[in-house]
Amino acid sequence: MDAGTRALAEPLVSQSRGDAGEFAELAVRSSGLAFRIAYSVLRQPDDSEEIAQEALLSAHRNFSRLRKPEMFRSWLIRTTWRLALDRVRSMRRRERREREAGLQSELLDRGEGNSLEFRCALAEEIERLPRKLRQVVLAAAGGYNTKEMARQMDLPEGTVKSRLFLARKRLAERLEWAVEDTKKR
Amino acid sequence: MGCRRYQKALNEAAAGGLAAERTRWLDEHLEKCPACAARLARRREAMAKVDAVLLGAAEVNASREFPARLQERLAEQAATPPRWPLVRVAAIAALAGLALLGIWAAGSGRFYRPRPAPIEAHVSHRPVTSKLKRSAAPAEANASVTVKPQAAKLRGQRRSAGNGLSAADRRIFEVAKIPPERDAVIQLYHLLQSGKISPRLFLTSGPKENGEISIAPLHIKPLEIPPLKAGGGVAAAGDESQDAGDPQGPITAGTRR
Numbered sequence: 001m002d003a004g005t006r007a008l009a010e011p012l013v014s015q016s017r018g019d020a021g022e023f024a025e026l027a028v029r030s031s032g033l034a035f036r037i038a039y040s041v042l043r044q045p046d047d048s049e050e051i052a053q054e055a056l057l058s059a060h061r062n063f064s065r066l067r068k069p070e071m072f073r074s075w076l077i078r079t080t081w082r083l084a085l086d087r088v089r090s091m092r093r094r095e096r097r098e099r100e101a102g103l104q105s106e107l108l109d110r111g112e113g114n115s116l117e118f119r120c121a122l123a124e125e126i127e128r129l130p131r132k133l134r135q136v137v138l139a140a141a142g143g144y145n146t147k148e149m150a151r152q153m154d155l156p157e158g159t160v161k162s163r164l165f166l167a168r169k170r171l172a173e174r175l176e177w178a179v180e181d182t183k184k185r
Numbered sequence: 186m187g188c189r190r191y192q193k194a195l196n197e198a199a200a201g202g203l204a205a206e207r208t209r210w211l212d213e214h215l216e217k218c219p220a221c222a223a224r225l226a227r228r229r230e231a232m233a234k235v236d237a238v239l240l241g242a243a244e245v246n247a248s249r250e251f252p253a254r255l256q257e258r259l260a261e262q263a264a265t266p267p268r269w270p271l272v273r274v275a276a277i278a279a280l281a282g283l284a285l286l287g288i289w290a291a292g293s294g295r296f297y298r299p300r301p302a303p304i305e306a307h308v309s310h311r312p313v314t315s316k317l318k319r320s321a322a323p324a325e326a327n328a329s330v331t332v333k334p335q336a337a338k339l340r341g342q343r344r345s346a347g348n349g350l351s352a353a354d355r356r357i358f359e360v361a362k363i364p365p366e367r368d369a370v371i372q373l374y375h376l377l378q379s380g381k382i383s384p385r386l387f388l389t390s391g392p393k394e395n396g397e398i399s400i401a402p403l404h405i406k407p408l409e410i411p412p413l414k415a416g417g418g419v420a421a422a423g424d425e426s427q428d429a430g431d432p433q434g435p436i437t438a439g440t441r442r
Contacts, residue, residue, distance in 0.1 A: 024259045028252045035247040040238055049251050053258060060259055122238055141239050168239075169200040172232040176224075
């Protein structure tokens with residue numbers, strides 16, 4: 001297994017394939033991670049819990065078919081991320097429709113200072129990042145610090161730091177327009 | 186303005202990773218260039234927002250009830266028998282639809298027409314002329330002529346402008362010029378005339394040694410065929426054209442206008 005694909009591996013998981021009780025325990029242990037990933041995009045606790053639950057239920061359904069169970073956490077991060085991205089996109093569509101209809105959308109008030117438009121744009125830009133950079137960004141969103149990431153990805157901490165720096169720099173460059181756009185409104 | 190060479194430094198400064206020496210160099214430029222200063226401010230703001238979104242989530246936790254609720258839902262899901270995924274159902278429905286379409290297409294003959302069954306007719310061999318008797322191979326009495334209709338590959342063949350005959354029509358005459366096959370060709374004409382095979386069929390190959398003739402559908406008018414003589418000969422118009430020195434002369438069994 002190369003360093004890139006060993007991201008967030010959890011060796012204990014390999015023994016729990018197919019066992020419902022063990023999976024439930026694992027799911028509860030990983031629920032915080034799934035919640036934080038969803039929350040980084042949605043910024044709304046209820047929605048984030050719903051997405052995290054959906055991701056874990058999906059994991060439960062498909063866990064026996066997972067080819068590399070030790071990659072469960074990586075897989076969970078990715079699944080949760082995708083579901084959260086879908087949700088934020090649908091929220092943005094709804095918000096646009098409501099704005100076009102002249103309604104004050106309740107969705108605008110959510111997001112703790114970051115507009116829905118900006119969060120959606122950020123999530124889409126993260127999706128466009130190269131895999132290596134996206135991995136560290138998502139791990140950071142999931143609450144891992146660089147030391148933990150370095151250990152779990154089997155990379156030097158300096159490499160993780162530089163990847164994270166590069167990813168943030170790239171995201172800031174690409175989202176400069178979004179800052180301008182937010183100011184105009 | 187020479188601002189381009191500061192772009193990389195601007196990006197690094199926004200991300201907080203610019204060395205002290207390069208920071209001073211950039212600051213000197215920013216004092217003189219309000220456009221770059223504004224760009225740096227925008228980029229710093231974007232970076233702060235990115236960090237707030239990415240790193241801010243790390244301090245937030247799900248509600249206390251969430252793990253219990255999750256366990257409950259997992260137990261519910263484990264108790265429910267697995268349902269077929271929608272994709273699988275859709276794939277099976279699509280396959281069934283395709284199979285039905287195939288059956289319908291085969292039944293309607295839209296994409297495939299089965300080859301018609303061979304028409305068999307028992308005809309007796311009769312010599313055409315005395316000259317032909319000499320030149321032709323010994324004839325078998327009561328030879329069986331099997332007519333195998335072929336696919337309509339000659340359908341729609343264009344007529345040539347010259348003599349009003351299509352290429353397919355001309356082929357009939359070419360075949361008819363060969364004496365050993367002459368009888369079989371005449372038999373074919375008689376099959377056509379007697380209505381045992383359709384006048385819209387056309388000879389494409391043969392006759393072979395076993396008397397097999399392949400024919401294909403063609404839009405041609407029935408030819409004028411000389412009647413068979415009671416004594417076995419054919420009162421063909423071709424008889425006139427076959428003089429003594431030309432045993433392989435063409436059978437002008439009929440002409441078309």
